[in-house]
Amino acid sequence: MRKMSLGIAISALISMPALNTAFAQGGGAMPDSEDIPSSLMTFFVTSEPIGDGGNLGGLAGADAHCQSLAAAVGAGEKTWRAYLSTQARPGQPAVNARDRIGDGPWFHSTARLLDYLQRRLNRPLIKSEIHGDTLDEARRGSNMSKEFALTEHGELVNGIDDPMPARHDLLTGSQPDGRAFTGSEDRTCNNWTSNDEGSVQVGHSDRIGNGNMSWNSSHATTGCSQTELVSWGGVGLFYCFATD
């Protein structure tokens, strides 16, 4: 595998676009895009839910699900984290989803090195852009879109106007800025342990629904069972980000 050398090359390219030309002129060793199935992938939507409603086995269970799905497509050497917040409990401080995912930038599963070299790659996800950290960034939005929020297999996630059932409600338990909710009201299915009582904040992977465009904090559900999630337009999918 060429993953190590590609990773280094890509890091350099991201930080120093001038190297782009140097790399391209570095001899006849330009790899074919077909040789690099998912080498750039640092972000995906889980292709399948854990399937027990809002009970993900806590953050650890959700992270393990990300890691397992990534490993199944050959991306298991990275460290994967679920984009989920947990709320403060006695003796347990809150955890913010945005603080769990590394620094980015993040590429989706169909990103290819060749595309990057030829400047045909989609703009990656930038941490401050996806959270709208400044007013201009929040207004401009980010490259998070239905076409960007692909599964680890490179597949689109069904959303509004697709064949039912919709799978676009993604569990986050987060506010639009990527931080945990501070009130006593449950927004995390009891910190990802409930498949019955409670409520969970979700975003829309296609950025359509509920009259807003939020990918990470569009609305809350009225329960945490698998059936309840389905009734709202989701199946319990979540976002996974590589931290390295």
Next chain:
Amino acid sequence: MTNSRILASCVVLCVTAAPMALAQHGLEGGTPMTFFVTSESISDGGNLGGLAGADAHCQALAENVGVSDRTWQAYLSTQDRPGQPAVNARDRIGTGPWYNFEGVMIARDVAHLHGDTIELARMGNNLTKRTGLTDKGQIVPGLNDYKHPQDDVWEYVRTTPYSNRHEILTGSQLDGRAYPPGSDYTCDNWTSNRDPEPGQGQGGMGMGVPLGPDRPNAQIGFPDRNGGGDGSWNSSHGTRGCSNTALSMTHGVGKLYCFAID
């Protein structure tokens, strides 16, 4: 991609189903249309005949589908010129709320439309590919719809109504206000169909290419919120120039947002 096919076929269906949809739109009790994307373009590049010409175009399209009891204005800014103060698009569109052809609300008010607070901006407004409909109720073809090698060539897009044409002229900054004088963001206040002279540079795609003085350019946004790396509805990036040919190179045909102000 499944989604593209569905949306693309919806474009065709919406076109063919327009008369029926129009009848439904006219039903008593429906929420009247106060927002649309122009179904037809003036088709002289960035020369719209100034703001007056653009407003007249909005008015004519609205009256063509039977909405003649309102005053329509195009969402366009103009830049400061000697003796001509700048005009901000956000100040030209009334107070809202605005509803599309199907009676779906696009935004509650000017602040919601533009995300005037960071909380509003993070949530966004309700302008999406499925709500950003034309005066005839059509979805505006966007990224991934009927991809074709010629879909950035004016002659092709002029004769292929379902190809990508999602770049809407605004000439505006993210907050809906005009750019300061200097570089052109408004095709000379919507009077020019000129392209850059050789050596003036052709970029403006948000990649840091300096616009430079007198380089013809228009700022655009996307109703499908998908393009330019951000998907801003009103201020994503610039164009290669102001001719039909230049607009089509980045998937625009000179469409406008129109709002009823009363």
